[in-house]
Amino acid sequence: MSTQPATAPATAAHRLELLRQMLRIRRFEEKCAELYSAGKIRGFLHLYIGEEAVAAGALQALTADDAVLATYREHGHALVRGMAADVLMAEMFGKAQGCCRGRGGSMHLFDGALRFYGGSAIVGGGLPLAVGLALADTLQHRARVTACFFGDGAVAEGEFHEAMNLASLWKLPVLFLCENNLYAMGTRIERAQAQTDLARKAAAYAMPGKTVDGMDVEAVEAAAVRAAAHVRNGGGPIFLEFRTYRYRAHSMFDAELYRDKREVEEWKTRDPIATFDARLRLEGVLTDETRAALDRAVEKEMDEAVRFADAGTLEPIEDLTKDVYTPR
Amino acid sequence: MATEVRAPVRTVTYREALRDAHREALQRDPRVFLMGEDVGRYGGSYAVSKGLLEEFGPDRIRDTPLSESTFVGAGIGAALGGMRPIVEVMTVNFSLLALDQIVNNAATIRHMSGGQFSVPLVIRMATGAGKQLAAQHAHSFEGWYAHIPGLRIVAPATVEDARGMLWTALEDPDPVIIFEHQTLYNMEGPLAADAGAVDLDRAAVRRQGRDVSLVTYGGSLGKALQAADQLAAGDGIDAEVIDLRTLRPLDTATILASVRRTRRAVIVDEGWRSGGLSAEISARIMEGAFYDLDAPVARVCTAEVPIPYAKHLEDAALPQAATIVDAVRGVMGQHA
Numbered sequence: 001m002s003t004q005p006a007t008a009p010a011t012a013a014h015r016l017e018l019l020r021q022m023l024r025i026r027r028f029e030e031k032c033a034e035l036y037s038a039g040k041i042r043g044f045l046h047l048y049i050g051e052e053a054v055a056a057g058a059l060q061a062l063t064a065d066d067a068v069l070a071t072y073r074e075h076g077h078a079l080v081r082g083m084a085a086d087v088l089m090a091e092m093f094g095k096a097q098g099c100c101r102g103r104g105g106s107m108h109l110f111d112g113a114l115r116f117y118g119g120s121a122i123v124g125g126g127l128p129l130a131v132g133l134a135l136a137d138t139l140q141h142r143a144r145v146t147a148c149f150f151g152d153g154a155v156a157e158g159e160f161h162e163a164m165n166l167a168s169l170w171k172l173p174v175l176f177l178c179e180n181n182l183y184a185m186g187t188r189i190e191r192a193q194a195q196t197d198l199a200r201k202a203a204a205y206a207m208p209g210k211t212v213d214g215m216d217v218e219a220v221e222a223a224a225v226r227a228a229a230h231v232r233n234g235g236g237p238i239f240l241e242f243r244t245y246r247y248r249a250h251s252m253f254d255a256e257l258y259r260d261k262r263e264v265e266e267w268k269t270r271d272p273i274a275t276f277d278a279r280l281r282l283e284g285v286l287t288d289e290t291r292a293a294l295d296r297a298v299e300k301e302m303d304e305a306v307r308f309a310d311a312g313t314l315e316p317i318e319d320l321t322k323d324v325y326t327p328r
Numbered sequence: 329m330a331t332e333v334r335a336p337v338r339t340v341t342y343r344e345a346l347r348d349a350h351r352e353a354l355q356r357d358p359r360v361f362l363m364g365e366d367v368g369r370y371g372g373s374y375a376v377s378k379g380l381l382e383e384f385g386p387d388r389i390r391d392t393p394l395s396e397s398t399f400v401g402a403g404i405g406a407a408l409g410g411m412r413p414i415v416e417v418m419t420v421n422f423s424l425l426a427l428d429q430i431v432n433n434a435a436t437i438r439h440m441s442g443g444q445f446s447v448p449l450v451i452r453m454a455t456g457a458g459k460q461l462a463a464q465h466a467h468s469f470e471g472w473y474a475h476i477p478g479l480r481i482v483a484p485a486t487v488e489d490a491r492g493m494l495w496t497a498l499e500d501p502d503p504v505i506i507f508e509h510q511t512l513y514n515m516e517g518p519l520a521a522d523a524g525a526v527d528l529d530r531a532a533v534r535r536q537g538r539d540v541s542l543v544t545y546g547g548s549l550g551k552a553l554q555a556a557d558q559l560a561a562g563d564g565i566d567a568e569v570i571d572l573r574t575l576r577p578l579d580t581a582t583i584l585a586s587v588r589r590t591r592r593a594v595i596v597d598e599g600w601r602s603g604g605l606s607a608e609i610s611a612r613i614m615e616g617a618f619y620d621l622d623a624p625v626a627r628v629c630t631a632e633v634p635i636p637y638a639k640h641l642e643d644a645a646l647p648q649a650a651t652i653v654d655a656v657r658g659v660m661g662q663h664a
Contacts, residue, residue, distance in 0.1 A: 098442070139387060325480075325502050
C-alpha cells in the first residue's frame with residue numbers, strides 16, 4: 001500500500017508495482033480455487049479474477065489514514081490495501097492465525113490497523129457504514145477519505161440511493177466505487193436496471209459521477225486519484241463506475257447458465273494484466289526477465305501463504321462465543 | 329452513623345428525564361451526537377429532544393432524511409469512526425427498515441472481525457401500544473431484538489431509568505437499543521436532583537411480595553403494579569413485581585430467586601405470546617426452578633393480532649391490570 005497518493009507521472013517502479021499487485025490477486029485467487037476443490041476452503045468463495053485492475057488501481061488513491069469498505073468479493077482489496085497474503089489465506093482456511101481468527105472467512109475480511117472495515121455480504125450494506133465513517137471524520141475535522149466498493153447489484157438496493165443522498169446532502173468525504181461487472185450474480189444489468197448508465201444515477205443526488213474503463217489499471221488509478229483529492233479537499237462525495245468483468249463463476253457453485261462463453265472470451269481479450277503487461281513492454285518498462293522475476297516472487301509469496309495457512313491452528317472451541325461482546 | 333445528605337427530589341416526566349440524559353451526555357462527551365428523523369427543528373416525534381438543537385447546534389443534533397437503514401448504518405459507521413452516536417428511530421415499526429443494519433452489521437461486526445472492531449452505538453426508539461396508533465406504529469418488537477447475540481436491549485420503565493440508562497448505554501462498547509414505551513413519555517415520577525447513570529445489568533424488584541412473581545418490563549410495569557395493589561386489597565394475594573429493565577442479557581438470577589421464594593410466576597409481556605420473550609422467560613424458569621413451582625407458569629401477552637385502532641379493541645388486545653389479576657388468581661388456584 002502506498003502511503004502517498006500518486007500525483008506525478010507514474011515512475012517505472014510504480015507501474016511495475018501495479019502489475020505486481022494484479023498478479024498477486026490473480027495468483028492468490030487461483031490458489032484459492034485449487035484449495036477449494038481440495039476441500040481446504042469451504043463456504044462461499046467469490047473470485048475477483050478479471051477485475052483486478054479496479055482494486056489495484058483505485059486503492060493507490062488512498063493514504064494509510066483512509067478507510068476502505070468492500071464486498072464479499074474482496075480478497076483483492078484486502079491484499080492491495082496491505083493485508084498479508086498468509087494471514088488472508090489462514091482466514092480462508094478458518095484458522096486462528098487468520099485476520100478474523102476464522103470467524104469471517106472469505107466474505108468477511110477485516111483489518112483494524114489498515115482501516116479495512118470488511119468484507120460485507122449484504123449487497124449495499126456497506127454504503128451506510130461508509131457514510132457514517134465519513135461523518136465521524138467530518139465531525140472530528142480529519143481530512144480522510146472513506147472508499148466504499150460495491151457492485152452493480154448494489155445499485156438496485158434502497159441503501160445505495162439512501163446513502164448516496166445522505167453523503168451528498170451532508171457533503172461527506174465518501175468515494176463511491178462501483179465495480180460494474182455486468183452481472184448481479186446471474187442477472188445481467190439490462191434485466192435489473194432501467195438506467196444501465198450507472199454514472200448517471202449520481203446526478204440524481206447532485207454528485208459528480210464518472211464512468212471509467214475498469215480493465216485499465218492506470219485509467220482506474222488516475223480517476224481514483226483525482227476523485228480522492230476532490231473528496232479529501234471537502235468537495236463532497238464522488239461516484240465512479242468501473243466497467244469490468246468477472247471471468248469466473250459468481251461463486252464456486254455456479255453453472256453459468258446465464259451467459260455465453262463467447263462473452264467471457266471476448267472480455268478476456270481485454271485482460272487487465274495481459275494488456276498492461278503489453279503496454280509496459282511496448283514502453284520499455286517491462287522485460288521478459290522482469291516479468292519472470294515478478295511471477296516467481298508472487299508464486300513464492302502465495303506458496304508460503306498456503307503453507308502458513310496449512311500449518312495454522314484452530315481456534316479453541318472454548319473461545320466460540322468470545323467477541324460476541326467486548327470484554328468488560 | 330452519619331446522617332445521609334440527600335439531594336432534593338423533584339417530579340419530572342419520563343420525557344424530561346430522557347432529555348436531561350441527552351443533555352448531560354452531550355455536555356460530558358464531545359463524541360456524542362444525536363441523529364434521526366425530526367430530532368432537531370421539530371424537537372423529536374415524542375418531543376424528547378426539544379430544545380437540544382438550539383443548545384447544541386446542527387452538527388450534534390442532526391435531522392436526517394427518511395432513510396432508516398442508512399442513518400442507522402451511518403450511526404454504526406460513525407461509532408466505528410470513534411464517535412458515540414445516539415440514533416433515534418421514530419417508532420419500533422419503522423426500525424424494521426433498519427433491521428439489516430442492526431442485525432447484519434451492528435450485532436455482527438465485532439465477532440465477524442475476530443474482535444477487531446466494536447460498535448459503541450446507542451439506538452433509541454418508541455415501542456408499544458396504547459395510543460390508538462394502529463398496526464404500523466404500536467407493536468412490541470423488543471423481543472425480536474432480544475433474540476440477537478451482539479446486542480444489548482434495555483427498556484426503561486421508570487423515570488430514574490429514563491434518566492440513567494442512556495449514559496451507561498453510551499459507555500458500553502457494544503450496540504445498545506433502548507426501547508421507550510410510548511405511553512410512558514408523559515408519566516411523572518420523582519427524580520433526585522443528582523440522579524445519574526444506572527446499571528444495565530440487573531432486573532429490579534419494584535414491589536416485594538410472597539405469593540407470586542409478576543415478571544414484566546417497560547409499559548407493562550405500571551399495569552403489573554396496579555394489579556398487585558388490587559390483588560393485595562381484594563384477594564389478600566401478595567405479589568412481587570420484577571421489572572426486567574434489561575431484556576438482553578436477561579437477569580435470570582433475579583427471576584429465579586424470586587420464583588423460588590414465591591413458587592409461582594406470571595409473565596406480563598406486551599409482545600405476542602408465540603415465540604416471544606415471555607416464552608423465553610418461561611423456559612428459563614422451567615429450566616432453573618421447575619421443582620420449586622407450585623403451579624405452571626402463566627403468561628399475559630398481547631392478543632395475536634396486529635394492533636387495532638379502535639380504543640376498545642386496542643384495550644382488549646393488550647395486557648391490562650384486570651387480565652393480570654385474572655392470571656394471578658389462576659395460578660393461585662382461585663379462579664373467578
